[in-house]
Amino acid sequence: MTDGRHGDGSLGDRSLGDGRHGDGSLGDAVLAVDIGGTKTAVALLDGEHAVLAMAQAPTPGADGPDAIIGTVVALAQQVVERAPGARVVATGVGTAGTVDVDRGAIVWATETLADWAGTPLAASLRSRLAPLVGDAPVQVQNDVDAHALGELRRGAAAGARSALMVAVGTGIGASVIVDGRVLRGHRHVAGAFAHVPVGAAGLRCTCGRVGHLEAIGGGLGLHRHYLALGGDRSVADARGVAGRAPHDPIARRAVADSAAAVGRAIAGAATLLDPELVVLSGGVVAAGAVWWAPMESALRTELIEVLHDLPVVAGSLGGAAPLHGAAAAAWEMVGA
Incomplete structure (x- = not known):
């Protein structure tokens, strides 16, 4: 290549x-x-x-x-x-x-x-x-x-004038592309998606606060949520939780809860920004349909009608x- x-x-x-x-x-x-x-x-x-x-x-x-x-x-x-x-x-x-x-x-x-x-x-x-x-x-x-600039120049967002890039891995983050440029923000925190309050009750974010998106939407948060639900403590990380989801109802619920939180947050951001498309990437996204299906279901449920055709795609550069x-x-x- x-x-x-x-x-x-x-x-x-x-x-x-x-x-x-x-x-x-x-x-x-x-x-x-x-x-x-x-x-x-x-x-x-x-x-x-x-x-x-x-x-x-x-x-x-x-x-x-x-x-x-x-x-x-x-x-x-x-x-x-x-x-x-x-x-x-x-x-x-x-x-x-x-x-x-x-x-x-x-x-x-x-x-x-x-x-x-x-x-x-x-x-x-x-x-x-x-x-x-x-x-x-x-x-x-x-x-x-x-990450967003890479997808914009050579990946899934190539040719787009605006995009919302969301990376879901160990943690979670986002970047906003407007008129082909990364939006930085007055205080340099545009796209700090991890710290959007989503009501993740009792779950501590890496910033020290409780209830932010990363506390449940990132890989660490997903794993902690699984353990809090009574999951098998021998499972080491989010990848292990996702691997168990097809046959473990606790793992399936943990993945669905985490993915849905991300989907709802994306719906809010998309409603505010009206991007040409949304691009998702990262290790948690790579779990496939077990994560993608509840994420997209939650996202589509929250979107208003005018946004019903918003493209939501996986990044192509990994x-x-x-x-x-x-x-x-x-x-x-x-x-x-």
Whole structure:
């Protein structure tokens, strides 16, 4: 696949030989970084969005900013070494947390990444990557915004002028596309879908409050809801709950409750924004019909008639979307 994806949506290395210039070089490229709550990935992409090299590692979220940035730098070293002849002209980053894009700084984050709030990420990465890529600029945005930009440029939302992107994985987030651009918001929190109050009684959100969407709609919330309903405590995570749903009534209820909460919240957002389409992605969405059916049923039940034909589709880039979005932002930063 020319964009470097495997059939499962993951990124793989492209053969380097077919992208070399006549002088044997690979030409200009950008580093794309995806810092998630559990995994950090770095890829090197050329001007045609083909992946030259990619590496990933667990995110040391509990160890603080220095460890997280150190992981990014180590992964960047790996991918640059695997693509000799490529000249890195910029770095694009998608990261968990609320981001002031103009400053490249984290202004707020949940407990998933310890002490992440306040991190001057663009400046720190530019300094620590300098021995590897020189003075190449660094652009930082929220990871779900990067995900949305990837789907807008190369995936399920390609060609759309407006879209609501919802990512449901360990946590939950959203991004709003208006006139082909990501809507950031005055305080940088546009799309903070996780913290929409949905009345999830007694369920604590990662922000510390009770009753937010992430407390039941995200993977961690789904798993906790299953256990609270009396589910088997040997089941380790949301994936395990979804796998049991066809034959376990408690698991089936937990998945349905979680999915319906997401569907109702999407209906509210769609009514407010009237997007051209809604794109859903993430590990929980990948559970398939056992999750999708109750989500869409709840969503359609709440939509007013004028929105009855709203397209609701699965993302097409999978886990590659944030990297493609980060790369797109990096290229835009240098005018390519």
